[in-house]
C-alpha cells in the first residue's frame with residue numbers, strides 16, 4: 004500500500020465545497036458546510052469510504068434476517084477448531100487487535116465474554132466505533148474465532 | 157497525368173510525435189504494471205497508480221493511436237483523392253495543437269485533475285482544446301474529400317469519414333458538464349443515465365478510434381504492400397455500413413447486471429453478437445486478398461504485420477461478443493481478463509497495423525530504403541511474443557480471480573477474501589510486467605531502425621541525387 008500521507012496535510016476548503024454542492028444541487032445547510040473547517044482530505048476520504056455501500060435498507064434487513072437465531076457455539080472447547088480460529092484471527096483481526104491480542108488500532112481483547120456476546124460483536128461489528136462486522140466470513144468461521152478467543156482467555 | 161504535390165512533411169511530423177507519445181505510454185504502462193506488485197514504486201502524490209493509469213491510457217489512445225491516425229489519414233486522403241491537402245496551414249496548426257493538448261493532458265492528470273470518466277478524464281478546458289483540434293482536422297479531411305479528383309470513394313475514405321463524424325458526436329455528447337472552477341466540473345447527467353452515456357461513448361470510442369481508423373489503414377496498406385487489390389470492394393462497403401450501424405447500440409454491454417434498464421442491456425448483448433458478422437467481413441476480405449499471395453507472409457515483412465494484425469482483430473471481435481453475453485460477463489467482469497482483451501486489441505491489432513503503415517511510409521518520408529529488414533523482423537517477433545504473454549497471463553489471472561470470487565460456502569459466505577485472490581495473481585502480474593519489457597524492446601528496435609534510416613537518407617542526400625528514391 005503506497006503512502007497517501009499527503010492527504011492529511013491538505014485541508015478541505017468549505018467555500019469550495021459549498022460551490023460544488025450548489026452545482027450538484029445538494030441541500031446542505033451553511034452549518035453543515037462550515038463544520039468542514041479544519042477537516043483534511045484524509046477525513047473526507049475516510050468518511051466517504053465508511054458511508055459507501057451502507058444505508059441500503061434492503062441490505063441491512065437481509066443481514067439481520069441472515070443472522071443466526073440461537074447463539075450456541077458448535078465448537079465450544081474444541082482445540083482443533085481453536086487452531087483454525089487462530090489462523091483466521093491472524094488474517095482478519097491481528098492488524099487491528101495485535102498478534103497477541105494486546106491491541107493497536109482496536110482495543111486489547113479482554114476475557115470475560117460469553118460465547119454469544121462475542122459472536123455478536125464479531126458478526127455485526129461496532130460500526131460507529133470502527134470495528135468492522137465479519138458476517139461476510141459466514142457463521143462457521145466466526146464461531147471458530149470465538150472458540151480461539153475463548154481458549155486464549 | 158501530372159502528379160499532385162502531396163504534402164508528406166506533415167505526415168512525417170505527426171509520426172515522429174506519435175512515436176514519442178507511444179513510447180511514453182508504454183513506459184508508463186510498464187511502470188504501473190510494476191506498481192501493482194511493488195507498491196513502493198508509487199511516489200505520492202504525482203506518480204501514484206491512480207494518476208499514472210489514465211496517463212497511460214490517454215497517451216496510448218490519444219497520443220500514439222490517434223496521433224498516428226492523424227498522420228495516416230492526412231497521407232491516405234491525398235492519395236485516395238488524388239490531390240494535395242485542402243490546407244497545409246491548417247494541418248500545421250493541427251500538429252501543434254495536438255501536441256499542446258497531449259502535454260496539457262499529461263500535466264493535469266499528474267496534478268490530479270480528472271472528470272473520473274474512463275477515456276474522458278480530461279477536464280473541461282482541455283475538452284475544449286480537443287474539440288477545436290478535431291474540428292480543424294475534420295475540416296481538412298472533409299474538404300479534401302469534397303474537392304477530390306478521383307470519383308470513386310475507396311472504402312478507407314468511408315471508414316475515415318465515419319471516424320471523423322463519429323468521434324465528434326460521441327465526444328460532444330459525453331463532455332456535457334457544469335464547471336465549478338477551472339479544473340473541476342460535474343457531468344451534466346446523473347447516476348445511471350451518466351453511466352449509460354459514458355459507456356455509449358466508451359464503446360464507440362473503441363469503434364471510432366480503435367476499429368474504424370485501423371480498418372481504413374488496413375484496407376489501404378494491405379493492397380499497397382502486397383501489390384494486389386483487395387478481394388472485394390463490395391464486401392468491404394457492406395461490412396462498413398453494417399459495422400457502423402450495429403456498433404451504436406452496444407455500449408451497455410459494459411454495464412451488464414447494473415441498474416440501467418434491462419432491455420438496454422439485452423439489446424446491447426444482441427447487437428454485440430451480431431457484430432461478429434461485419435467484423436469478420438473485413439477479416440475474411442483481408443484473408444481472401446491474400447489468395448495466391450501467402451508466400452508473401454515469408455517474404456514481405458509488411459504483410460506479416462498486417463495479417464497478424466487483422467487476425468488479432470478477428471480474435472478480438474469473437475472474444476468481445478462473448479464478453480457481452482450476460483452469463484459470461486458475470487464471470488469475467490471486474491477481473492484481469494478485461495485488460496487481456498484490451499491489450500490484444502491495442503498491442504496486437506492497432507499497433508501491428510500502425511507499425512506496418514509506418515514501415516511502408518519510411519522510404520517515402522526519408523527518401524531511402526529502410527535501414528534494416530532483419531531488425532524489422534526482430535521487432536515483429538518481440539512485439540508478438542510480448543503481446544501474447546500479456547494477454548494470456550491476464551486471461552489466466554482473470555479466470556482464477558473469477559473462480560475464487562465465486563467460491564461460496566454452504567451458508568453463503570465467501571470462501572476466499574479479496575486479498576487471497578489478489579495474492580494468487582501476483583505471478584501473472586509479474587509475467588505481464590515482463591511482457592511489457594519484451595514489447596518495448598521491440599518498439600525501441602523499431603524506433604532505432606527509423607533513426608538509422610534517417611541517418612542513411614541524410615548521407616545519401618549529400619552523395620547521390622535525390623529523386624532516385626521513392627520509386628513506389
Ligand code: HEM
Nearest residue numbers: 182185186188189213216217221494495498502591592595
Ligand atoms: C506493452 C506495453 C503496455 C503495458 C505493460 C501496459 C500495461 C497496462 C496496465 C498495467 C494497465 C492497467 C490494467 C488494470 O487496470 O488492471 C493498462 C490499461 C490499459 N492500457 Fe495498457 N499497457 C501497455 C501498452 C498499451 C498501449 C500501447 C495502449 C494503447 C494503444 C494501451 C491501452 C490501455 C487501455 C485502453 C487500458 C485500460 C484497460 C481497461 O480499463 O480495461 N496499453 N495497461
Ligand code: HEM
Nearest residue numbers: 362366409428431472473476477479480489494498501502
Ligand atoms: C465486436 C467487437 C467487440 C465487442 C462486442 C467487444 C466487447 C467488449 C466488452 C463486452 C467489453 C467489456 C468487458 C467487461 O468489462 O466486462 C469490452 C471491453 C473493452 N474492449 Fe472490446 N469488444 C470488441 C472489440 C474491441 C476492439 C477491436 C478493441 C480494440 C482495441 C476493443 C477494446 C476494448 C477496450 C479498450 C475495453 C475496455 C473498456 C474498459 O475500460 O472497461 N474491443 N469489449
